[in-house]
Amino acid sequence: MPTVECVPNFSEGRRQEVVDAIADCARRTPGVRLLGAERDPDHNRCVITFAGEPDAVVAAALSCAGKARELIDLREHRGEHPRMGAADVIPFVPIEGIDMAGCVELARRCARRIGDELEIPVYLYGEAATREERRNLSNVREGEFEGLREKIGVDPARDPDFGPRRIHPTAGATAVGARFFLIAYNVNLQSKDLKLAKRIAKAIREKDGGMPGVRALGLELKDKGxxxxxxxxxxxxxxxPAQAYARIxxxxxxxxxxxxxxEIIGLVPQEALELCxxxxxxMKKLRGPDNASQVWLNQxxxxxxxLQEFAPQEQIIELKLSDFSPEPPARFAYLKEVGRFLDDxxxxxPTPGGGAAAAVLGATGCALGEMVANLTVGKKKYAEVQEQVKADLKALEELRPRVLQLFIEDAQAFDAFGQAGAMPKDTDxxxxxRxxxxxxxxxxxTESPEKxxxxxxxxxxxxAAIAKVGNRHAISDCGVGALSLFAGINAAVLNMRINLPGIEDGDFKARFGKLADTYESEARTLLESTLxxxxxAIGS
Structure with missing residues (x-):
């Protein structure tokens, strides 16, 4: 499944409730996982990170931008970091199953919607830029909100790619782009000399002849001194980060x-930490252990x-996304319930256990048989077998809920055994x-799995009967249905057999032992003939 990361920056880092409201827009978007929400009071800026399916990520970005427009007023905004918009920067980053060209298309689609639906001027930057001079974000953001407010609509060079040719009075303008994985990395100096920080920033940033791919600013952190x-x-x-750190x-x-x-703000790829x-x-002429593990390299x-306050499980993107399961399409929304059953x-x-699983396997086999029957009934090609298939279909439709109900009966039977075992045994x-x-x-x-x-x-x-005459195009589903039922039968028989040794009633043990043998034997014969x-039919 294609996975895209989006790392929008918003001009709010002091009001936690505003940051939460924006982050919630991403959290509530189906098909998206919220990966992080970091705020910086000095910068008065927050970074919301989320990832998911491409269309869902675009929807989340639009929703977040709309909430920022509603809650942030740039006329009142003050912070150390340059900004031109409430939703200042919205980059799309390819993670898996999508290339940069795909992210460029997503960025342009998102930019158009922000311009049209939110009436905010939008500038494309990075790989999505339509003008070479706009590839660099700092060029796009030059003059910030106040400067752009005076030039947009007057200077053609500052015309947006999408949206109105006027600044939004409170939300400003937004830059939307596509880029490689960017690492937001800050180095704090043991000094209060702002001029020193600015000199170092100038020395290392690419546009001033410094290090390739580095954009840097010297800032004062008053709260940290x-x-x-x-x-x-x-x-x-x-x-x-290691090379930048060494140079600084x-x-x-x-x-x-x-x-x-x-500090690293937001997420970082595992590869980047290993490289560092x-x-x-x-650089230090050190040698680590042979075949050093990821954990050792990270540490x-x-x-x-x-690195201060770095949490690998939360900030290494591969670890953060390791269990990501996007929202299923609306048609398959019930998968969440299936997932809850599997978690249980x-x-x-102790319950549900193997007996309940046997019932689910059996009901699944019934459903697959019904599917093939439904694909056969009403087809001219199978006119001669319509009545037989209808009869088998009716039988399976009646059997499926009965088999599934045994899920509950099996669990209740096991619970009853547990309750009996918990009875007092102090007196004769x-x-x-007991x-x-x-x-x-x-x-x-034992009786429950026997049923x-x-x-x-x-x-x-x-x-088995449907497999012989049913729709050839779905014949493999009959095979899967037979395998599911065979598994259900054998699972149920195992649950019968595990209880028999503890039963003292000899006649009961013999009768149910014989039934278990019969079910296993007949199921094996039916499965082999069906397969x-x-x-x-499928030529194998």
Missing amino acids: CVQVSMNLVDYRQTS AELAAAEGVEIRES ARQTME FAMETLK LASAA IQKAE KLAMQAALKGA TARLCLEALKHV SVVRA
Whole structure:
């Protein structure tokens, strides 16, 4: 499945309720996972990160931009970071199954919608730029909100790509683009000298002849009592955080200043951290352990870069997305409920267990048989077998809910055994009563899967009959249905057999043991004959 990351920056970093409201727009969008929401009071800026299916990510970006327009007034905004819009920058980043060209198309689609629906002027930048001079974001944002307000609609060079040729009075303008994975990386100096931070920023940024792919600013952090070199590393393959850190350390040391700490804002690829670790070892002429693990490399990078408050599980994008499961399409919304059942089945709770799973397998086999029958009924090609298929279909339609109901009956039977085992046993009478209850519960726990096996075997006969005459284009589904029913039968038989040794009633044990043998044997014969028909039909 194609996965896209979006990392919009909004001009609000002091009001937590506003940041939360914007982040909630992404969180509530089906098909999107919210990955992070970081705010910086000094910058008065927040970064909301989310990822998901391409169309869903565009919808989330639009929703977030609309909420920012509603809650942020740039006329009242003050912060250290340059800005021109409430939704200042919206970049799309390819993660998996989509290339840069695909992200450019998404960026332009999003930009058009922001311009048309929110009436905000939009400038395309980065890989999505339509003008070479706009590839660089700093060129697009030149003059910030106040400067752009005076030039838009007057200077053709400042005409937006989409939206009105006038600034939005409170939301300003927005830059939308596509880019490689950008790392927001800041280095704090053990100094209050803002001029020093600005000199270092100028020395390392690409446009002033510094390091490739580095955009840097010197900022004052009043709440921390220090200055910061704030960077966007637009391609860590050209300049990594480790290389930027080393260069800043060198320039600061030349003026008698040390690095206090550094920080990564938002997410970072695993590859980038590994690269930092290896580059640092090379620069310091160190040797790590042979076949160093990711955990070791991550820890080494965190320590040597003096990374503060870095949480690998939350900030390494591969770890953050490792369990990402996007919202299913509306037609398959019930998959959430299937997932809840599987979570319950996987838990340490004794029920539901194998008996309940047997019922689900059996009901699934019935449904697949019904599917093939429905694809056969009404087709001229199968006119001669209509009545037979209709009869098998009717039988399966009646069997499926009965089999599925045994899910509950099996769980209740097991629970009854647990309740019997919990009965007091302090006196002889109590022991006798407990023994009787446990024997009755064991029989109940055997009778329930016996019903499952018997009904599934009956259903398997109907699926086998449909396989012989049903729609050839769906014959493989009959095979899968037969396999599901066979699995349900054998699962139920296993649940019968596990209870039999504990039952003292010899006649009961013999009768149900014989039934178990019969179900296994008949199911095997029916399965083999059905699969033989299926394989012959599909030519394998």
